Amino acid sequence: MAGRPALLLLLLPLLASLAAGAAIGGSAEAAEALGWRAEPAEAAAGGLNATVSTEVEFGVCTVTCGIGIREVLLTSGCPGTEAKCIVRVEECRGPVDCGWGTPISEDLACVKMPCIYIRPENRFKYVWKMLILNKTALILPNDSAIMEVCRDTHSVTFQCETQENGNIIASVKYTVYAKTEMQTKKSRRTETGQSRRTTTDAILVFCLATGIIVTVSVIFAMIFMILHWAAVKAIWKSKSGQDNQDKKLANKRSLCNME
Incomplete structure (x- = not known):
């Protein structure tokens, strides 16, 4: 009877370590069940160093003004023998003023003009204006990315501003000539x-x-x-x-x- 307390005292550390191991095992199983996977410390450190040591190169923007896209290239650590590989595609910006644009289509009757945007087009806000010499520009009710107008008896200049979060990111102008001028x-x-x-x-x-x-x-x-x-x-x-x-x-x- 006197030896039982001493035996219990010896078994308590062993039982505590077993309980801790069971808890750790349960946590690992729960993490795997949730789709997580624990990595060794060396692997994590290696991954961090690899991320820091990678070199990134940016491709040429698809536009010279407004908003476009460009490729982000990885110059080291690519799979196989590739010297460069595409990591992602991101947006790129150029000067806001794109000058005079070219209509999508035009004939003797009407002209179809596009704003500057990238897909999805509903992400931006479009403000169409009619430019009048020595007067304040007239804002038109059209707020679509493409506007079609018919020719009048005199030439008219239109401007489309592409806005995002209240900021103008692109602007382009078009001249719609009169019917007589086109003829x-x-x-x-x-x-x-x-x-x-x-x-x-x-x-x-x-x-x-x-x-x-x-x-x-x-x-x-x-x-x-x-x-x-x-x-x-x-x-x-x-x-x-x-x-x-x-x-x-x-x-x-x-x-x-x-x-």
Whole structure:
């Protein structure tokens, strides 16, 4: 009976360590059940060092103004033998003012103009304005990313501001010409195209005629030489002989002068 208290005192530390181990095991099982996984301290430290030592390079922005996207490249630690690999794609910003834009489509009646944005387009707010010379711009009720307007009797300038959280991140302007101006421009383009076509045709005709004349002349010269080859040969020989005689006389004169 006296030895039982001593035995209990010896067993208490063992029971405490077993209880702690069971608690730790239960926590690990619960963590695995929740999808968590504990990593060794060395692995965690290695992962931290790898994160710190990685080098990141930013790709070229898809736009020179407004808002666009760019690639973020990893230059070390890529899988396999790849020197660079894409980590993610992020937004990039350029100057707000994008100047004059190009409509999506236009004809003699209407023009369709886009604002500057990236998807999803409903993330931004669009403010369309009609710019009036020496007056305050008129804000239009249209708040969509694309606006279609029909031509009037006079030209009108529109501007679209793309806003995010109350800040302007992009701005672009369009000029919608009047119907009469578009008709005049179209007629001028037609006349210019016709004049260029006429000039090109004249040059081609001149080159073709010159080529034909030169070719015919060469053919006639070859035919003449073939038909009168003997006479041509005699003329060539006589010319060669005359040249030789002239050379001899020149040599004799030079010798006489030397004497």
